[in-house]
Amino acid sequence: MNLVKTYGGWKNRQLIAFFERYARVVLTRYADKVKYWMTFNEINSALHFPVMSQGLVASNGGNEMQNRYQAWHNQFVAGAKAVAIAHQLRSDLQIGCMLLYATTYAYDANPENQLAALKENQAMNHFCGDVQVRGEYPLYTESLMNHYGFSFKDLDTKPEDFKVLAANPVDYIGFSYYMSTAVNVTDKRLATANGNLVGGVKNPFLEASDWGWQIDPAGLRIALNELANRYNKPVFVVENGLGAKDVPDANHFVQDDYRINYLRAHIEAIRGAIADGVPVMGYTPWGCIDLVSASTGQMSKRYGFIYVDLDDEGHGTMKRYKKASFDWYKQVIASNGEQL
Structure with missing residues (x-):
């Protein structure tokens, strides 16, 4: 400031x-x-x-x-x-x-x-990549x-x-991809x-x-190909995720299959880019826990694998609960993307 x-x-x-x-x-x-x-x-x-x-x-x-x-x-x-x-x-x-x-x-x-x-x-x-790379x-x-x-x-x-x-x-190109x-x-x-x-x-x-x-998962594969072949350097997907309206049940559980499907499709696109010869350094999704969305200032636009009991007005217990995507992504990490 x-x-x-x-x-x-x-x-x-x-x-x-x-x-x-x-x-x-x-x-x-x-x-x-x-x-x-x-x-x-x-x-x-x-x-x-x-x-x-x-x-x-x-x-x-x-x-x-x-x-x-x-x-x-x-x-x-x-x-x-x-x-x-x-x-x-x-x-x-x-x-x-x-x-x-x-x-x-x-x-x-x-x-x-x-x-x-x-x-x-x-x-x-x-433009910015051209100058920096x-x-x-x-x-x-x-x-x-x-x-x-x-x-x-x-x-x-x-x-x-x-x-x-x-x-x-x-030395490499990191980028976020959402759309x-x-x-x-x-x-x-x-x-x-x-x-x-x-x-x-x-x-x-x-x-x-x-x-x-x-x-657009295919768009991620295109992006990886475009960047790697434009600059001939490794690429790193450092942000990718789905902002969605999560509705927990009576036990505070969110069955967020839509998030799992989104991430699965994008990880499969990365696998396709690797098959295309793209040197992909890694993948880190946005994000592990619900937080205020930078793009809208809303808590209700949720990205995480962990649900935080807090609304857009700041009301709630702030307690945290695993969503269905939590254990799914834990398996993805353990298998280095083989088990989707």
Whole structure:
């Protein structure tokens, strides 16, 4: 909060030095215990939600896209410096980036929608990864910025920034995956998928969650293939899960077969990607216990294997109860995904 109030969030270059110091302290302390790290959670989500990853709101310039790209640049440099620190400490430390990834389709074969899907992929799914994994800005950078009325030269950069980026790319790609999206610019009559975090239109081939997020296990297999083959580095699914309305019975038990089915289908998609040759490092679902949903601020949007007796108003005993998915996922872990 102090970084937001005093310094204006990540659009301020001073945060690079702050983060470098923070990373050095934490990495030095835990280098012997923790081998896998990630720098900024869902860094690309700032395209739509800059408050969550950049500390930018309307009052400190969050509505101006130039500030978001400036904040990204500062984060890219800070993250690269963290990579350098880690590799200096131990050769076996691995630092990854972390993306919010939504596999993006054109709604149909209309070339205008195909082009729009390409542009959406560049802006949302690829830009932050391209810089952090490749160590340089992609060719389409100026096009992205021109779309919002500014140029790359308008950003506050220093020559040494680009040397740091080039010398310290991340070791792997971590990402969250909850849904896919479909892009349409040709038919204004199509219904929008309001539940989707990144917008788009409803995909007629997919079912949706209680909150309108389109469920697409095949999209995860596509995402794994796209990322691994784009960057030729290992990939790690670090978030995947189903937010649902859980109704416990008289014994506080939730028979959440819908959650089991969702996770099973996505783990099977990962198995398919591995068969495709994708180097998948791991899979961690969101999440193990019910908590307030970041996307809606609701307790009633539940993801966990453990039910917490608490409602959206904060009323309840806060006691915890295993759902059906608890023992199911315990078996999945024990068998390394063989028993689904």
